[in-house]
Amino acid sequence: MVQNQPDDDGTSVVSAGESGGISSPDARPRIRLNSSKAVKGMGSFVIRNKLRAGTALTRVPSRSRENSSGRHLTTSKLRWGKGNRVAHMRKNREHSFTLAADDEDAMAGVPFDPLALLRNTPPTDAVPVQLRHGRMFRGWDSFVLELRAETVLLYEPSVGEWQESENYTSLVGLFSLMGTRVSRKDSSTVRVRKDGESSTIDLRFSTDQLASQWEELLSVTAGVRVVGVSDFHVIAAIGKGASGSVFLVRDMKTGSKLALKAIEKKHSVFESRSSHRHAVDERLVMGLTDGHKCFVQLRYAFQTKRKIYLATEFCEGGDVFYYIMQNNGGLDEERACFIAAEVVLALEKLHEIGIIYRDLKPENILLDAEGHIRIADFGLCKLLKDEKLTNTGTVSPVSPEATSFFATSPSAARPSVGAPSTAKEADRREKGRLRRTKTVCGTHSYVAPEMLKPGGYDQSIDVWCLGIFIYHIMVGRPPFDAQDIDEVKKQFEDFDVPYYDDIMSTDAMSLLKGLLQLNVTKRLGCGSSGIAGIKHHPFFRDIDWSLLAARKGKHAGGLFTGPYAKPPTASNAGDSRNVSHDSGSGRGDASHDKEVVSPVSGLSDKVVFLDNKSEDDKKLLRNFDLSEWAHVKMEDDKDEPTYGDGKLFPVFKARKREMDVDYIANFSFCCASSRQFEH
Secondary structure, eight states: OOOEEEOTTSOEEEEEOTTOOOOOSSSSOOOOBOSSSBOTTSGGGOOOSOOOTTEEEEEEEEEEEEOTTSOEEEEEEEEOHHHHHHHHSOOSOOOOEEOOOTTTTTTTTOOOOTTHHHHHSOOOEEEEEEEEETTTEEEEEEEEEEEETTEEEEEOTTTOSOOBOSSOBSEEEEEEOTTEEEEEEETTEEEEEETTOOOEEEEEOSSHHHHHHHHHHHHHHHSSOOOOGGGEEEEEEEEEOSSEEEEEEEETTTOOEEEEEEEEIIIIITSSHHHHHHHHHHHHHHHHTTTOTTBOOEEEEEEOSSEEEEEEEOOTTOBHHHHHHTTTTOOOHHHHHHHHHHHHHHHHHHHHHTEEOOOOSGGGEEEOTTSOEEEOOOTTOEEOOSSOOOTTSOOSOSOOSTTSHHHHOGGGOOOOOOOOSSHHHHHHHHTTOOOOBOOOEEOGGGOOGGGGSTTOBOTHHHHHHHHHHHHHHHHSSOSOOOSSHHHHHHHHHTOOOOOOTTTSOHHHHHHHHHHTOSSGGGSTTOSTTGGGGGGGSGGGTTOOHHHHHHTOGGGSSOTTTSSSOOOEEESSTTOTTSEEEOSSSSSOOTTSOOOOOOOOTTOOOOGGGGTTSOHHHHHHTTTSOGGGGTTOOOOOOOOOTTSGGGGSOSOEETTTOOOOTTOOTTOOEEGGGOOOOOO
């Protein structure tokens, strides 16, 4: 049965029942609704998602509106309303996907490259050196020594850099500094040794000054902690994605709480070329974003024969997806603007480095203790810079000082980027745009139209995803629903985004229409200034970008501690039936007064999952739905000291020895050895 009842403001509230129609006793225009979607022609307020019996829709008098295609239509307008926001918000997480890249079949049967990560890791510096090692080099042999993260590479002195073809490599040898000790043997010689190893490596430099500088540089990298599986105690599972599982763990040595991501090698990393590239790029990007406030910070990285592990800081605020659910399905515009602004800063930094993110969604945006965002899960990132990166994320020579090999040896200097092959490529470089890639990946409801075109795509895809993301956190669900690529294509064939002016301001709708342009050349944030152009939109008029980047002044606090309305925070981890407004630090202390808000349907009581947790752990897990991950378990694994980067000592002869096919060189990481870039 469908009824029409007057509302307080004089408009009509209609309920769509099983009949799928709307009847009205008055003379106002009728609206026919299909049970699964609104009929095309209802203007910019088309409802594309399934309507449930009893859903409240508000109708206002007819007016001329402009839909997303630019046509002016005289329609009756539908308002979203709080009731619809709760009923129709997305309650299930949407997993990421990857379709095989164009080169997948061509590379079939070719072994995976163990040095893939090492090739892409930016060099810190390089210098001519003489090396002596008893087992391999009985006398002093000349090389060009280059430091990349925790690994030292040795090149032919006549070449001085990594050059490789099918039958030739300029890389003579390499060794890892992880777990080693660096000392001064004499005024111009530095010695590298490892506990438990009888062999030593002596490096002789041309001057005492160079020896001192490199002793300091190598010591910082060498004097770090080597960790393994046995160093962590699992507290609880807190997430699971397409490639791996995430656990809250306790560092057995320091007592600190970290998030540990475990990824299977056989079924994830080495399942395909694409999955291998994603694993390599994720580790690379986490190193390049070290020290930047908008990204989850990597603390340790290590590998076993079965898995790779990434230990990061633990963000106790949970993810934005869960945060939306705790806020009745959507955020007010003030908080949505704050989150979007910090995401803009993060994407801007990635694009400066030469990286596209490709998987922006609420599930991948975490919140720290203060409520600032941290982008996580870099598994689908892609490095698109033409130039070779340095550890600062720039493309300038590795070191401008006279002590640098690249500055003092023009004949061996690292070559600059080659001339553009086409006029189109030259134009792209002039406009500061990145190279293009063609892999179809991400999340179905966030897929950008250019991703499905044969010409490939660049950073424009992140701008599109930003528009979908802002829409999602305001409305409670994306504007599109798709389960596969065919459904995505259908959405673009009949493209029409519904906007709701009862929960969106004029500026918000203007921003979303600018970001969700099918034509990349007309899309906001895809011009010559890149994503930075979005900052000038009126939607962000209250954002002071310099203060936000520094997290000072009015932007010093986040969603939990700043000037924004205090968000509901589960008083017990995942217990959505008792939601509190924390008047203090945003940590949900039981001593604060609590205001009970409406429960979120679909969530159950998860307090039982905390019975065996300490009070501190309960507080840390208050913003996580533990029942959602109750089925996720940490499988047994063991450390092998002779496996991983530990095997790269003493010098590993690159020309004569082969590495294990399931090994990723230079994967090991310790935060104490990172060189932070300026931000």
